Amino acid sequence: MSSDYTPFKHQVAGHEGSLSDASGTLFIKPSTDQEIQFYTHINEQERVLPLKEGEEVAGDDDDDDDDDDQYGMRLIDWMPTFMGTLQNGLSPDLPKTKEVQEQLNSLTIKPPTQQQELKDNKDTTSYLVLENLLHGFRKPCIVDIKLGSKLTDHTVSDEKRQRLAKVSASTTSGSLSYRVCGMKIYNSLGQAPIPESLTGAAGAVAGKNSISVDSEGYTVFDKYYGRTLTKDTVKDHFQLFFRANQLSQEQQDTVIRNTFTRLQMLYNCLLDKEVRIVSGSLLIVFEADSGRWNEMDNEDMILRDGYVIEGEDEEDSDEDEDNKIAPLSLLSLIDFAHSRVTPGKGPDENIIVGVENLMNLLEEFI
Ligand code: ADP
Numbered sequence: 561m562s563s564d565y566t567p568f569k570h571q572v573a574g575h576e577g578s579l580s581d582a583s584g585t586l587f588i589k590p591s592t593d594q595e596i597q598f599y600t601h602i603n604e605q606e607r608v609l610p611l612k613e614g615e616e617v618a619g620d621d622d623d624d625d626d627d628d629d630q631y632g633m634r635l636i637d638w639m640p641t642f643m644g645t646l647q648n649g650l651s652p653d654l655p656k657t658k659e660v661q662e663q664l665n666s667l668t669i670k671p672p673t674q675q676q677e678l679k680d681n682k683d684t685t686s687y688l689v690l691e692n693l694l695h696g697f698r699k700p701c702i703v704d705i706k707l708g709s710k711l712t713d714h715t716v717s718d719e720k721r722q723r724l725a726k727v728s729a730s731t732t733s734g735s736l737s738y739r740v741c742g743m744k745i746y747n748s749l750g751q752a753p754i755p756e757s758l759t760g761a762a763g764a765v766a767g768k769n770s771i772s773v774d775s776e777g778y779t780v781f782d783k784y785y786g787r788t789l790t791k792d793t794v795k796d797h798f799q800l801f802f803r804a805n806q807l808s809q810e811q812q813d814t815v816i817r818n819t820f821t822r823l824q825m826l827y828n829c830l831l832d833k834e835v836r837i838v839s840g841s842l843l844i845v846f847e848a849d850s851g852r853w854n855e856m857d858n859e860d861m862i863l864r865d866g867y868v869i870e871g872e873d874e875e876d877s878d879e880d881e882d883n884k885i886a887p888l889s890l891l892s893l894i895d896f897a898h899s900r901v902t903p904g905k906g907p908d909e910n911i912i913v914g915v916e917n918l919m920n921l922l923e924e925f926i
């Protein structure tokens with residue numbers, strides 16, 4: 561294995577510096593202790609070793625039904641699989657799978673930018689190694705939606721709190737508890753038909769060209785675009801996201817319906833969790849390559865195949881990973897840089913309202 565890390569290709573928002581590996585299975589982001597702690601904690605809590613065959617929990621005579629009830633009720637069902645961490649220049653700790661361990665053991669992360677190279681000697685950047693959610697997609701269409709109207713917690717400076725309160729008050733973060741942070745959509749004609757209600761607002765941002773077309777035929781929308789959306793234009797936005805592509809109406813309907821179902825499941829999951837996810841996002845992805853829809857017989861899965869993790873049937877794990885099939889669409893929570901586990905504090909209303917409002921919007925499409 562080579563130390564062949566490249567800049568991550570399809571990042572639609574956030575800080576620069578994310579990387580992918582040669583195989584494209586990993587998403588590696590410069591991270592913070594808080595985010596690594598959150599991933600570690602949730603994984604320790606929820607990655608329960610499966611029962612061995614024939615073994616039963618005392619008094620539990622219908623554990624099949626029980627499994628169904630639990631479908632999508634773990635937070636990790638809605639998070640990228642946590643593979644481990646990397647310290648710049650050091651070998652990794654916490655690798656979870658044999659394959660990843662092999663890959664990472666032979667690697668030394670290279671600094672992603674010049675700037676980082678300069679402070680290389682004492683660089684202690686920690687990298688979070690996650691499953692690349694886009695792996696297996698040919699033409700992923702992607703939107704990053706930041707959840708919540710409250711965008712900061714108590715740890716930030718007054719200046720930042722005031723600045724982000726202003727952003728919230730002047731965008732759909734304030735009115736709907738969610739805001740589009742970035743998006744890219746694929747249209748093989750290289751030009752998505754963008755409704756005037758959307759271009760008008762985005763065009764009004766002084767000096768910023770918020771919408772651009774790249775060389776691969778993606779139309780890319782930056783964070784300033786999302787800030788210009790309003791309660792009234794956000795529906796046009798989602799129309800654009802789900803419909804401006806070459807898929808059939810039925811295929812588009814499948815994406816919308818499954819996204820709605822996932823939002824419902826996530827909503828129920830979040831009601832059951834005592835966490836505070838401040839400034840976290842939903843990542844919604846779907847396949848715009850109709851060839852892959854045909855290969856999959858138009859069958860999408862609601863929850864994607866997770867990585868096989870330590871403790872699950874070891875003998876099959878290599879094979880399962882090779883055969884891991886990407887879904888045709890997915891929804892995931894991402895960005896836990898400001899997330900905490902808060903036992904006894906009840907559910908995270910701030911983001912739940914956003915999920916609910918998104919559900920209500922998508923219902924209008926169904
Ligand atoms: P930041 O803390 O810089 O905001 P995020 O975790 O929000 O970082 O990630 C930034 C962007 O990277 C997201 O908008 C998304 O496009 C992409 N991204 C994040 N996590 C993954 C992942 N596991 N797989 C694929 N893409 C991801």
Ligand code: MN
Binds near residue numbers: 573574575895
């Ligand atoms: Mn982010």
